[in-house]
Amino acid sequence: MGIHAASNEECEDNVGYFSQFRYFSPHIETWFDPQGPVTPPIPRDDHGDTTAEATLVESGFSTQGTIGSSDDVDYFTIQVPEEGLIAAYTTGSLDTVGRLHNEDGSVDVSDDDAGTGSNFSLDVVVPAGTYYIEVEGFDGATGDYILHVVIEILADHGDSAGAATYVSSSSRSWTYSTPGAIEESDDVDVFELELFLDSVVTVYTEGETDTSGSVLDFSGFEYMGSDDENENNPNSRTSGDLLKGTHYPQI
Helix, strand or coil: CEEEEEECHHHHHHCEEEEEHHHHHHHHHHHHCCCCCCCCCCCCCCCCCCHHHCEECCCCCEEEEEECCCCCEEEEEEEECCCEEEEEEEECCCCEEEEEECCCCCCEEEECCCCCCCCCEEEEEECCEEEEEEEEEHHHCCEEEEEEEEEEECCCCCCCHHHCEEEEECCCCCCCCCCCCCCCCCCCCEEEEEECCCEEEEEECCCCCCCCEEEECCCCCEEEEECCCECCECCCEEEEEECCEEEEEEC
16 A cells, blocks of 8 residues: 655656555554554452452352452451351462461461362451451462352350360369350350269359250250249349259250
């Protein structure tokens, strides 16, 4: 392709000179494209690169992410209301590396390939608090992934005789107390009480929770029980004679 650039006088003998378009197009392209050449937009980072910019995630939900460059790190944050197990892992074709930590460094664990394929997977028991999850590509890898996070709140006391919290003393007179929480409507806290002597035992609660209490044997047969201590106190209190052996108070 070219344009007529020159000719002899009055184009005598139909002689003309042409130049190739590519040689002068840079000098005239501004009239063809006043905005100039288009620069591709820089991709927006989908998740923050620091704890201050971390994306808030919730238990049971999945979040899509992209590692757009070799130095890209995606930060997420999650709140754990009580002691629990955090399960954090990715799925997808990207080879991911994951890290779970908190601000003071008391929890700081990492993983590379414990998940499916080349995905990371972390299972960590943590106390209540704020935690951060970092996701990056292994050895500078880039691509898409899906982050999954699940929190399982751990019961403070077992809910069956087989998982009961053990309580024992060989003293003739002793007192035992422990904090507890009823996390769900069907939660039951069970204790294994071993007596070395026939004893008078009183089982009661203190606090704002309306409780009911009972004492059972291993098979589940109840031989002591109460609801409210009185009309002004929603805590349970039950007392009676128990033979030496193993009993199972439950709240």
